[in-house]
Amino acid sequence: MAIDYSNITTIGFDADDTLWVNETYFREAEEEFGRLLEDYETRNTVDQELFKMEMRNLKLYGYGIKGFVLSMIESALELSGNKVSTQVLNRILEIGKEMIEHPLELLDGVEEVLRSLHGRYRLLVLTKGDLLDQERKLEKSGLLDYFHHVEVLSDKKPGNYLRLLEHLEIPPAEFLMVGNSLRSDVLPLEEIGAKAVHVPFHTTWAHEEVDPASHSNGHLTLGKLTELLNYV
């Protein structure tokens, strides 16, 4: 049975890996981090330990590049038994700065989709992560004029969405979220009675992966963003 989108008035877009590339740069950074520490541990162990460190620090640092860099530094000290060279530590700081300054790459079809939906729906950007970083990326994207409102959330749990929709006076039943993360952009929306469309990116951060058994089937999954125009 087709899902009915006829009562939707407002469409929210996730930003990282939905409007533009993001996860790819984290993966490249992780790969270089692995090479920098290959004297101490295997690539696989380095990967695993860095991820564990990020999870341990997530409650303190939240999402974003700065917390990631702090976790890389802590992990480098730990994995090397405090033997890591200052050269490696300087390079880790530099990797972070390169990530922050990385040119923005819009994903295919983003501009076309926003141009088509603009005026017919109220369009929002709902992203999590670092406030300054996300503002900078939106600025670079040239997409700001398409959006009625931009909100950077500290997390994307059902409560975060509910509070925001209430503040903007949007009934959840009239709201459709579009994003690449089942955990952040799809499941919490179903929980609050809104709709969601999943557009997977080729790379997903392990933290955003969910147990397949927890998937509801109340959402549409698309191969690419432009297919959204067949439904709304």
Add this chain to the structure above:
Amino acid sequence: MAIDYSNITTIGFDADDTLWVNETYFREAEEEFGRLLEDYETRNTVDQELFKMEMRNLKLYGYGIKGFVLSMIESALELSGNKVSTQVLNRILEIGKEMIEHPLELLDGVEEVLRSLHGRYRLLVLTKGDLLDQERKLEKSGLLDYFHHVEVLSDKKPGNYLRLLEHLEIPPAEFLMVGNSLRSDVLPLEEIGAKAVHVPFHTTWAHEEVDPASHSNGHLTLGKLTELLNYV
């Protein structure tokens, strides 16, 4: 001549060093940082170089503890000619975590002032810095119920205030900002035709200091927050 506050409908409060202590912890961290590096440079040089590093990184990292910690690490590597011990670097990471987890200390009279104004004015919190950090502090403060809206801004320039007031549909002439920083909480408000009350905190970060010649005299300066109740 007394300033007329009779048309004010909305009062915005800065958070750090206006509602609760903040700068003190940065100063304590800087003092410990100076002691950690005393083998390499005088306290005074360490202080100056750390501040320069923060200013160099501000555009990339923005405000907040994580950027401060990254600048301390970079500064420690630089000041020591890459000779700093991993023990010192581990301690710097720990200082950052202690800052993030520091218990919240409300400033004198805050609760009394908010209780008195609540219901008579629309109250906002307008703070800059790290989103997660500020949300966590507001949560800890127990003050959330007094506020109509909380906004974490990436900066407090006239344009940031203008966009927010427009979004909340508040005419600048009806808005009064209360805060400890002339640079962030007072001067930009005067520039956009709003009013501002300055309540200095005993410690001001050098970045927030302004050239005395740039002060307008259109604002009230109070010795403590409770005096605000004599005016509104």
